[in-house]
Ligand SMILES: Nc1ncnc2c1ncn2[C@@H]1O[C@H](COP(=O)(O)OP(=O)(O)OP(=O)(O)O)[C@@H](O)[C@H]1O
């Protein structure tokens with residue numbers, strides 16, 4: 001069986017973070033391992049607390065997993081400190097992990113920059129160069145490329161700038177767009193350059209808690225199974241559309257997805 005490691009925070013309400021990742025990986029029939037970066041007290045109405053895991057103990061978790069069940073792919077979500085970034089980069093290099101999907105949880109839905117500058121510097125210098133696919137949402141695509149996105153062309157250009165800066169593929173997610181939910185993939189390999197649009201209608205469902213975590217885990221599961229980046233994103237996009245479209249309605253706020261819609 002293929003294995004995927006998720007490095008992320010715990011969401012007590014089960015809709016995002018480690019819990020969303022493990023559910024997604026399990027329905028994709030890959031074996032999930034997990035290294036937890038932080039505990040969060042959150043639910044569909046918001047986050048009330050974050051308790052980061054101290055660097056030493058975070059590294060102990062990484063060591064336990066890598067020294068025993070080397071992952072076929074790694075998914076990275078919320079990171080809680082600069083030290084954790086350095087530890088993740090160290091293990092990806094030491095174990096030569098090739099399939100790494102990172103969801104750069106950097107900008108909140110309201111537009112606030114969540115990662116302080118000191119941590120951003122280490123992310124940019126040490127972690128991003130070891131990533132195979134970065135999955136920024138629209139505000140993060142603007143932030144990481146340094147340009148304003150007004151249409152498809154400026155979005156394509158922004159993804160290309162990010163991809164060239166860190167030598168990785170980039171999936172710019174359109175969940176925050178007002179018109180549709182189209183995602184755009186820019187992938188430059190040795191011999192070719194791919195620009196792929198994944199069109200999707202915006203589903204009229206207020207419950208989208210954990211969409212980013214779920215999408216990146218689904219992509220990592222498909223990569224672990226041997227699909228290309230382009231195919232992995234296509235399958236993951238179908239999965240996320242189904243999980244949102246199943247219209248699960250739990251909690252009093254922005255509710256979670258139905259991870260098991262396809263079973
Ligand atoms: N209402 C919707 N209808 C259809 N697809 C959606 C909708 N909202 C989000 N998506 C899709 O879900 C995936 C996650 O996108 P999004 O841009 O919301 O990521 P994110 O902001 O990182 O997520 P999160 O809010 O969990 O941090 C993308 O494939 C996006 O197109």
Ligand SMILES: Cc1ncc(CO)c(N)n1
Pocket residue numbers: 008009010011016017018040077078105209210211212213
């Ligand atoms: C733990 C965690 N990771 C990521 C997100 C973003 O969806 C969240 N709400 N919680």
